[in-house]
Amino acid sequence: MKNFEFYNPTKIYFGKGEVDKLGGLIKNIGHKVLLVYGKSSIKKIGLYDTVLKQLKDNGIEVFELNGVDPNPRIESVREGQTICKEHNIDVVLGVGGGSVIDCSKAIALAAKYDGDPWDIYSYKYSPVESLPVASILTLSATGTEMNGNSVITNFATEDKNGFGSILSYPVFSILDPELTFSVSKYQTGCGIADTLTHVYEFYFSNDKSHLNDRVCESIMKTVVHYGPKAISNPHDYEARANLMFGSTLALNGLTSFGKTWEGFNHTTEHVLGAFWDIAHGAGLAITAAHWMKYILNEKNVDKFYEFAVNVWGVGPGENKMEIAKQGIEKVWEFYHIIGMPLTLTEVGITNPDLDKVATQATRYGTLGNYRPLTKEDVKQILTNAL
Amino acid sequence: MKNFEFYNPTKIYFGKGEVDKLGGLIKNIGHKVLLVYGKSSIKKIGLYDTVLKQLKDNGIEVFELNGVDPNPRIESVREGQTICKEHNIDVVLGVGGGSVIDCSKAIALAAKYDGDPWDIYSYKYSPVESLPVASILTLSATGTEMNGNSVITNFATEDKNGFGSILSYPVFSILDPELTFSVSKYQTGCGIADTLTHVYEFYFSNDKSHLNDRVCESIMKTVVHYGPKAISNPHDYEARANLMFGSTLALNGLTSFGKTWEGFNHTTEHVLGAFWDIAHGAGLAITAAHWMKYILNEKNVDKFYEFAVNVWGVGPGENKMEIAKQGIEKVWEFYHIIGMPLTLTEVGITNPDLDKVATQATRYGTLGNYRPLTKEDVKQILTNAL
Secondary structure (H helix, E strand, C coil): CCCEEEEEEEEEEEEECCHHHHHHHHCCCCCEEECCCCCCCCHHHHHHHHHHHHHHCCCCCEECCCCCCCEEHHHHHHHHHHHHHHHHHHHHEEECCCCHHHHHHHHHHHCCCCCCCHHHHHHCCCCCCCCCCCEEEEECCCCCCHHHEEEEEECCCCCCEECCCCCHCCCEEEEEEHCCCCCCHHHHHHHHHHHHHHHHHCCCCCCCCCCHHHHHHHHHHHHHHHHHHHHHCCHHHHHHHHHHHHHHHHHCCHHHHHCCCCHHHHHHHHHHHHHHCCCCCHHHHHHHHHHHHHHHCCHHHHHHHHHHHHHHHHCCCCCCHHHHHHHHHHHHHHHHHCCCCCCCCHHHHCCCCCHHHHHCCCCCCCCCCCECCCCCHHHHHHHCCC | CCCEEEEEEEEECCCCCCCHHHHHHHCCCCCEEEEECCCHHHHHHHHHHHHHHHHHCCEEEEEEECCCCCCCCCHHHHHHHHHHHCCCCCCEEEEEEHHHHHHHHHHHHHHCCCCHHHHCCCCCCCCCCCCCCEEEECCCCCCCCHHEEEEEECCCEEEEEECCCHHHHHCEEEEEEHHHHHCCHHHHHHHHHHHHHHHHHCCHHHCCCHHHHHHHHHHHHHHHHHHHHHHCCCCHHHHHHHHHHHHHCCCCCCCCCCCCCCCCCHHHHHHHHHHHHCCHHHHHHHHHHHHHHHCCCCCCHHHHHHHHHHHHCCCCCHHHHHHHHHHHHHHHHHHHHHCCCCCCHHHHHCCCHHHHHEEEEEEECCCCCCECCCHHHHHHHHHHCC
């Protein structure tokens, strides 16, 4: 097992009704809140009113930034930065899915910076402080509610860039599975694909860690078990609860200890997402399905065999390559069952310039260590995915 | 899934050579350290010299409390309290196994209290502050390196009592698997039994959580896989590393989310440990082996079946009770393989007053919710274990 650091300062309040603790929790960290949210969904489910009541009953002054898009834009961050500076905001509260929370983290960093926030996401400026961030999660997917990562899109420069910092861990996040009851089947599927990909990106690794592998499998098994249940019955609390905390654990440090990140899927999807405004999880389902088929070989067959047996219930059997392939078939079937696309065409990407995508995806070098992928590999995987 | 809070502020530095970071880390939290350790083992492995050099090279003043016993005594805590107050200690650094770290936590609480430290462990005084605690772990077992628990023994009152507080989470803990290479086969076995019991006590629960169950199984599988390897080859780094972080995860919140603690084993072992100075893990192996046999019934057979199949590789099969029993047989065999006792006689407890033990163990009521155990149940389990 490789050396590692393991630390996560975010406090999670999990379960139905936990939003009722919001006012008291926020009061401990600030008194002027920037409430960040998306379009109308938190109003539709009544969450907006609950949040406002909690904040106002606790004497907290509220400013708002709404309309944050999926694949949150740098423009929203700039807008939030301006509000924070003008009104001396002392806490940023994101209420929504990963995009809203990522945008909140970016605003909290930008509030403590005098330049343009894109400097942070284009790695020209390294932040040294941040406003505190808190979150109420309404979509199980990215894990941002318990990590220091955020991803911001700049369509002007065709970039979708991530930034990770200890400064960006939410002070607390409230996770109520009931808040995900209204998530559409498609978005639920996207969240599941995102969660699984987070696990793949540490599970499939040259770094050996039995404990890490078994923990990764425990999360994948749970997600595979409950994904279809949540889609067929959106009000299934147990399914929503297991998917919700599964997505949190999939990217809070628990899947990554002693492992190197194997980032083909997220890197490539971010490039696709910067060129075409596709749902992140759907993009990942497409890349991951074709990536697995492409990279399986004699060298890594043992790991794919374990994956097939331990996660997908295939085998066991003597012909490891055959079992490994059956495991990948199960992944494809599963994506189909949860309504995920398996080709770029299905998400409206037709006649793409894949040379440009592959060049951009490999601009910092080959992707991953498990099986390092060159520009030509990336292009081939995406060609297979057309 | 039940509502829960999930929070753990301890930072882990894991892997070989991480002790070289000690001085720099301590400097961030204080300049006058009370170094707490046991008998001579940290001197034998050269760790004592490394620690002193790290601290002195960083200008940190060091005071010492040594000779902390397994089942750490309230007398050591009192001694540490006096040193802290006399010398204005600002950090307590425990270097050793669970006993040393527990003692360090108790001293850190006592340093901020003007009364007798036993008031804390007899629940007469509820601490409101603590000195910061840090640790270097040399034994994989209790999980104290990443939680807020400590257990102190008072032979004068025949009590072995635990206390848990957010104040007692170590600021950081250094976990170098190489520091456990010299742990004896017997103590390694005890650590494994302790780790497994921590998991049992949340895994076997009326509270349903698929994700929690799978995570629990991932830790148990790892421990079962590597336990015998570490015992047959004490210098097997992978085995020691997996056991070490497995024992940390077994009691850092990851096995307990959404579950109620099922404390027959620890409660009963603490009573045994207060009457007879037995190794904690050995006591737990005995209680757990007999507890499983005793509590298995038609109501809980499904969980024992899962345990047998998912952890011990028995079955699957149609006769769930038969498979469940085979799983428990595997537990017994495993304890035998790792050199753990399975009867009280083997640890020198002969002709015990089991009525007294059972009375003391159930003094706050029946034990557990999974299958609530009365005084008579406890007495019967221990009688079976004679």
